[in-house]
Structures are given as structure tokens and as C-alpha cells.
Amino acid sequence: MADHLSEPFEKSAMTNEEKVKTEREMRIQFIAFAFMIALTFLAFIAVGAEVAPPGFVISFIIFLAFIQLFLQLYYFMHLKDKDHGWANTFMVSGLVLSIPTIVALILIIGVVKY
Amino acid sequence: MSETVDVSKGLPAHPERATLEGKNKFVGFWVFLSGEVTMFATFFGTYLGLRNGTAGGPEAADLFHMPLVFIMTMILLTSSLTSVIAITAMKKNQFKKMKLWMWITFFLGVAFLGFEIYEFVEYVHYGLGFSTSAFASSFYSLVGLHGAHVVFGLGWVLLLLIRYNRAGITLTNAPKFYMFSLYWHFIDVVWVFIFTVVYLMGIGGG
Numbered sequence: 001m002a003d004h005l006s007e008p009f010e011k012s013a014m015t016n017e018e019k020v021k022t023e024r025e026m027r028i029q030f031i032a033f034a035f036m037i038a039l040t041f042l043a044f045i046a047v048g049a050e051v052a053p054p055g056f057v058i059s060f061i062i063f064l065a066f067i068q069l070f071l072q073l074y075y076f077m078h079l080k081d082k083d084h085g086w087a088n089t090f091m092v093s094g095l096v097l098s099i100p101t102i103v104a105l106i107l108i109i110g111v112v113k114y
Numbered sequence: 115m116s117e118t119v120d121v122s123k124g125l126p127a128h129p130e131r132a133t134l135e136g137k138n139k140f141v142g143f144w145v146f147l148s149g150e151v152t153m154f155a156t157f158f159g160t161y162l163g164l165r166n167g168t169a170g171g172p173e174a175a176d177l178f179h180m181p182l183v184f185i186m187t188m189i190l191l192t193s194s195l196t197s198v199i200a201i202t203a204m205k206k207n208q209f210k211k212m213k214l215w216m217w218i219t220f221f222l223g224v225a226f227l228g229f230e231i232y233e234f235v236e237y238v239h240y241g242l243g244f245s246t247s248a249f250a251s252s253f254y255s256l257v258g259l260h261g262a263h264v265v266f267g268l269g270w271v272l273l274l275l276i277r278y279n280r281a282g283i284t285l286t287n288a289p290k291f292y293m294f295s296l297y298w299h300f301i302d303v304v305w306v307f308i309f310t311v312v313y314l315m316g317i318g319g320g
Contacts, residue, residue, distance in 0.1 A: 008284055014127045022206065025202070029198050036191055040191065043309075062311070065307055072299055072306070087140070098151050105159025106159055109163035
């Protein structure tokens with residue numbers, strides 16, 4: 001059995017059901033990609049148009065970035081799949097930890113300037 | 115280890131996690147990525163804290179050009195999609211297709227890196243050296259760290275593509291290609307925040 005680890009395969013063991021699922025997954029990923037492109041356009045237009053106040057534009061583009069983060073993690077990196085429990089645990093912990101990190105750094109070296 | 119893998123019908127539908135080694139790499143890589151998230155957070159926090167400290171040197175709004183950043187963003191987003199296509203081909207045991215899309219991913223990454231080097235050279239000509247101001251140092255550290263990740267990723271996929279050029283998809287190399295694609299998506303996620311927080315916020319005032 002161990003020999004199979006570095007041997008290529010003649011065919012795929014995918015069942016028809018799995019093939020259909022993979023095709024559907026691929027379609028969803030193309031849609032997610034279209035959304036990412038649209039969100040990127042929107043962010044650049046929001047800044048380039050210079051019609052809204054900067055405060056609003058900045059919160060808007062950061063919101064768009066978080067949607068893109070979600071699309072990448074959950075659709076491209078498969079975090080939405082059921083067998084990704086631990087992957088979700090680690091990633092969400094990392095993201096949660098990074099919020100106080102960023103806030104603290106802005107406060108300490110940007111506002112208080114110690 | 116491989117006793118539990120059924121290979122009689124062909125390549126398993128999830129070749130990247132068919133073996134215990136693959137499963138371990140998968141979990142381990144997500145631990146690594148969560149650590150990377152926190153590390154990038156410290157660089158983002160530093161940049162956000164220091165971005166107004168230009169010390170009389172060039173400011174963000176004078177330097178950044180939207181068209182260049184837009185092109186770089188599109189290149190990196192597309193390379194993320196091409197690596198998704200490559201991994202789907204890998205799951206279907208289509209080795210040639212996977213190789214082709216991985217090579218496309220590689221060349222898109224090279225194009226991105228080329229633009230980034232061009233950009234940095236331009237900024238240095240414009241008078242923004244690494245130690246010109248707090249803004250300059252934190253900008254080069256953050257965007258340069260992302261660029262270093264791109265360089266590492268390109269070296270990684272190049273090695274995999276050369277080493278496994280004729281190997282076909284096996285239970286040994288499937289996890290390796292899969293982890294590369296996770297890493298590449300992660301780089302793309304970081305870039306989404308860089309173009310938003312560094313470039314667009316720099317151009318848009320704030």
C-alpha cells in the first residue's frame with residue numbers, strides 16, 4: 001500500500017455525485033470571483049469619484065474589504081465546508097486577535113505617541 | 115498510515131487529505147495562517163499609527179497612483195482564481211490541466227511582483243527612502259512583507275512544478291499543491307486589505 005503514495009493514478013475515484021458537486025462548487029467559485037471583481041471596482045470608484053465625505057468612503061471601502069475577506073476564506077479556501085471545523089477555529093481566533101492588536105497599535109504609536 | 119486509504123478505484127476525491135500526513139499538513143497549515151493573520155495585523159497597526167508621520171517627506175496622496183494599484187489588484191485576484199481552477203483539476207486527477215493553471219498562477223504572480231518592484235523604485239526616485247519618515251518605514255515594511263510573501267510563494271510553486279513535472283498527481287504531492295493554493299489565497303486576502311487601507315485610504319484623504 002505504501003507504494004501508492006508516490007504513484008500517479010490512471011483515473012479519479014470520484015463518483016458521479018461527487019463530480020456534480022465539484023462542478024457546482026466551481027460555478028459558485030466563478031460567481032464569487034465575479035463578486036470580488038465587482039467589489040474591487042466599487043471600492044476604486046468610491047475613492048476616485050470623490051463625491052462622498054472621506055469618513056464615509058473609508059468605512060465603506062473597509063466594509064467591502066471584509067466582504068472580500070469572507071468570499072476568499074469561505075469560498076476559495078473552502079472554510080464553508082463541513083470538515084473545516086478546526087480550520088475555522090484557528091482562522092477566526094487569528095482574526096479576533098488581530099482586532100485588539102491593530103487598535104492597540106494605532107492608540108499607542110498613533111494617538112498617545114509613547 | 116496509508117492502510118486506511120482506498121486507492122483501488124483511483125485517485126481519492128480529496129487527494130490532499132487522503133493520508134494522515136495530508137490531514138496533519140492541512141490542520142498545521144491553518145494554524146500557520148492564523149499566526150500570519152496576527153503578524154500582518156501588527157504591521158497594519160503600525161502603519162495606521164504612523165501613516166501621518168511624513169516628517170516633511172512625500173505623503174501618501176502625492177505618491178500613490180490608482181491605475182497601477184488597480185492593475186496589481188486585478189492580477190492578484192485573477193491568480194487566486196487560476197489556482198482554484200488548478201486545485202479543482204487536481205481533485206479530478208487532471209494533471210496536465212493542473213500544471214497549466216499553476217504555471218498561469220506563477221506568471222501572474224511574477225507580473226504582480228514586477229509591478230511592485232517598479233512601484234518601489236519609482237517611490238525611491240520620488241524621494242521616499244526607507245528611513246525618510248515614519249510613514250515611509252512602516253509603508254515599506256508592510257507592503258514589502260507582503261511582497262516577500264509573494265516571492266516565497268513563487269519560489270514554492272516553481273519548485274513544486276519543476277520537481278513534480280512528470281510525476282502525475284500522487285498522494286504525496288497533492289497536499290503540497292493544495293497548501294500552496296491556500297497560501298496564495300491568503301496572500302490575496304492580505305493584498306485586499308493593503309489596497310484598501312494603504313492605497314485607497316492614502317488617496318482618499320482620511
